[in-house]
Amino acid sequence: MLNKKKKAVEDFFAVLPHSISLGMKIDFIGDGEVGMSMPYDKKLIGDPKTEVIHGGAVFSLLDTCCGAAAMSHPDQKGPTATIDLRIDYMRPATPKQKIKAVATCYNLTKNVAFVRAVALDENEEKPVAMAAGAFVTGG
Amino acid sequence: MAITSPEPVAVIKKRRNKALSKLIKSIPYISFLGVEFDRRGDEITAILPFKKDLIGNPNLPALHGGSIAAFLEISAIIELSWMQIWRQIENPKQKADYLIDLEIISLPKTIDFSVDYLRSGLPRDSYARAKVNRVGRRYASVHVEAWQDNRDRLFAQGTGHFLMPQPN
Numbered sequence: 001m002l003n004k005k006k007k008a009v010e011d012f013f014a015v016l017p018h019s020i021s022l023g024m025k026i027d028f029i030g031d032g033e034v035g036m037s038m039p040y041d042k043k044l045i046g047d048p049k050t051e052v053i054h055g056g057a058v059f060s061l062l063d064t065c066c067g068a069a070a071m072s073h074p075d076q077k078g079p080t081a082t083i084d085l086r087i088d089y090m091r092p093a094t095p096k097q098k099i100k101a102v103a104t105c106y107n108l109t110k111n112v113a114f115v116r117a118v119a120l121d122e123n124e125e126k127p128v129a130m131a132a133g134a135f136v137t138g139g
Numbered sequence: 140m141a142i143t144s145p146e147p148v149a150v151i152k153k154r155r156n157k158a159l160s161k162l163i164k165s166i167p168y169i170s171f172l173g174v175e176f177d178r179r180g181d182e183i184t185a186i187l188p189f190k191k192d193l194i195g196n197p198n199l200p201a202l203h204g205g206s207i208a209a210f211l212e213i214s215a216i217i218e219l220s221w222m223q224i225w226r227q228i229e230n231p232k233q234k235a236d237y238l239i240d241l242e243i244i245s246l247p248k249t250i251d252f253s254v255d256y257l258r259s260g261l262p263r264d265s266y267a268r269a270k271v272n273r274v275g276r277r278y279a280s281v282h283v284e285a286w287q288d289n290r291d292r293l294f295a296q297g298t299g300h301f302l303m304p305q306p307n
Contacts (some may be wrong), residue, residue, distance in 0.1 A: 013292060015197060016194070016195050016196065016197070016201035016203060017191050017192050017193070017195075017197060017203075018192060018193055018194055018195055018202075018205060018206050019192040019195075019205075020192075021192040022205075033282055042167060043167050043168070043170075043171045044167065044171060045166070045167040046166060046167075046168045046246075047166075047246050047248075048165050048166065049165070049193060049246075053168070054166070054168035054209065054212075054213075054214060055209075055212050055249040055252060056172070056205070056209025056210070056212045057168060057205075057206040058170060059205055059209060059210065059212065059252065059254075060203065060204075060205025060206065060208065060209060061205070063203075063204040063205045063208060064195075064203075064204075064205060067204070074265065079196065081196075081201075081204075082204040082254075083255075083256060083258045084253065084254060084255050084256065085204065085207075085208070085253070085254055085256075086251065086252070086253035086254075087251060087252050087253075087270070088246070088250070088251045089249050089250060089251065089252075092248070133218065137276070
């Protein structure tokens with residue numbers, strides 16, 4: 001991957017205020033593939049009975065990661081925006097564990113980038129959530 | 140038979156507001172995002188007051204897709220729970236203040252949630268209303284619409300499926 005492109009994706013995603021407030025970090029950037037993680041935090045709890053973080057926080061991580069994957073695709077020029085995103089919550093994320101997401105932009109047309117992603121905690125055998133969405137292409 | 144006078148409005152309002160506020164305060168993520176709720180009878184409008192932390196792209200600036208999705212999902216869960224709570228607190232056979240004794244409310248769990256981003260979210264307050272299209276003993280289907288300045292110009296909509304809390 002071109003270093004210039006990688007830098008552009010890194011710079012763009014390092015300054016998003018909402019991602020910063022959730023503590024998101026970029027783990028790696030490849031060609032149309034990006035890894036990100038988000039630490040567990042009590043303020044993100046969605047269910048006080050189980051202390052599991054809110055689905056909305058997982059959605060934010062997956063949305064950000066998917067956007068970064070679309071932008072890191074070799075044929076993608078400039079930033080991107082979400083058209084639609086669907087998340088399946090397969091199991092509750094284990095409290096106190098970091099959440100990791102890996103997103104892949106598996107197809108890019110003139111107008112649309114198709115992306116899917118998976119969210120994992122320390123049990124990497126069973127995904128916490130999976131995402132599929134469409135993003136805007138072109139600068 | 141003696142005619143019982145209707146419940147004073149202040150008592151009714153106090154009970155409903157107390158129940159709603161108990162539900163909302165139990166979820167830390169709601170205060171993290173700063174979501175507020177406006178109740179008119181049983182109808183609830185969720186409000187997401189603008190703040191810098193909700194921004195995704197700072198160059199535009201526009202709300203982060205994740206904060207919009209979370210706002211919609213919160214609206215759906217609260218509407219769904221509120222429907223259940225309403226049925227209980229407005230039931231004359233039940234103790235009006237039963238919620239005060241209830242330690243923590245059981246919440247529905249999201250199975251899946253799908254969001255359409257129709258327009259970019261401007262740096263201003265957002266509103267959302269959820270409609271429960273179907274609720275059964277186990278599953279529920281909820282649709283949420285969100286707008287900013289104009290009710291007819293939605294900037295996002297979402298549909299989700301939820302697993303209802305099971306009685307022990």
